[in-house]
Amino acid sequence: DQQVKQNSPSLSVQEGRISILNCDYTNSMFDYFLWYKKYPAEGPTFLISISSIKDKNEDGRFTVFLNKSAKHLSLHIVPSQPGDSAVYFCAASPLNNNDMRFGAGTRLTVKP
Amino acid sequence: EAQVTQNPRYLITVTGKKLTVTCSQNMNHEYMSWYRQDPGLGLRQIYYSMNVEVTDKGDVPEGYKVSRKEKRNFPLILESPSPNQTSLYFCASRPTRILSVGELFFGEGSRLTVL
Numbered sequence: 001d002q003q004v005k006q007n008s009p010s011l012s013v014q015e016g017r018i019s020i021l022n023c024d025y026t027n028s029m030f031d032y033f034l035w036y037k038k039y040p041a042e043g044p045t046f047l048i049s050i051s052s053i054k055d056k057n058e059d060g061r062f063t064v065f066l067n068k069s070a071k072h073l074s075l076h077i078v079p080s081q082p083g084d085s086a087v088y089f090c091a092a093s094p095l096n097n098n099d100m101r102f103g104a105g106t107r108l109t110v111k112p
Numbered sequence: 113e114a115q116v117t118q119n120p121r122y123l124i125t126v127t128g129k130k131l132t133v134t135c136s137q138n139m140n141h142e143y144m145s146w147y148r149q150d151p152g153l154g155l156r157q158i159y160y161s162m163n164v165e166v167t168d169k170g171d172v173p174e175g176y177k178v179s180r181k182e183k184r185n186f187p188l189i190l191e192s193p194s195p196n197q198t199s200l201y202f203c204a205s206r207p208t209r210i211l212s213v214g215e216l217f218f219g220e221g222s223r224l225t226v227l
Binding site for chain 2: 006009034036041042045049089091100104105
C-alpha cells in the first residue's frame with residue numbers, strides 16, 4: 001500500500017532548464033511533506049519541506065508546491081545544474097511524526 | 113561533525129547466520145529509525161524508536177529486531193537472515209519537535225546480501 005507515489009522513475013533535463021519532479025499521496029492525514037536528495041553510495045539528505053498550511057515554499061533554486069485538494073506536490077529546480085543529478089525522494093508525514101512515508105524515488109539526470 | 117554512523121557498510125552473509133548492523137548518532141536526537149531501500153519501493157520503515165527503551169514496528173518489521181538501550185545507539189538485528197532481506201539499509205535520526213516534522217538525518221547505508 002504505497003501512500004506516497006512518484007510515478008516517474010527517471011527524468012532527464014538540459015542544464016539551465018527547469019526540472020519538475022512530481023509526487024502524489026493518498027493519505028489525507030499527512031500534514032508535512034519533504035523532499036530528500038540521494039547521491040550514489042550516500043544516505044539521503046534533506047532538501048526542502050512544506051507544511052499543509054502552505055501551498056509554496058522556496059529555498060534558492062528549489063521550490064516545492066503543494067496542492068492539497070489534488071493530493072499532489074511537486075519540486076521545481078530552476079535552473080537545473082549537473083550537480084543536481086541524483087535520486088529524489090518525496091516523503092510525507094502526519095503531525096504525530098512517527099510515520100514518515102517515502103515514495104519510490106525519481107532519478108534526475110541533468111545534462112551539460 | 114554531526115553524523116549518523118552505520119557499520120558495516122557492506123556485508124555478504126549466508127542464510128541463518130545472525131548479524132547485527134550498528135547505528136550511532138552524535139546529535140542527541142530522541143528519534144531513530146531503520147529503513148530498507150528496494151528498487152521500485154523506495155524507503156520502507158522497519159522499526160523506529162521515540163526514545164530510550166521505546167521501540168515500535170514500522171511497515172516491514174518481520175525478521176528484524178532492534179534495541180534502544182542508549183540514546184545514541186540503535187542496532188538492527190537479523191536473527192536468522194533470509195535472501196529476501198538482501199537490501200540497502202539506512203539508519204536515520206531526528207530531533208523531536210512540537211507541531212512540526214523535523215527532517216531525518218541518514219547514515220550512509222549498509223548494503224546487505226544474504227546468500
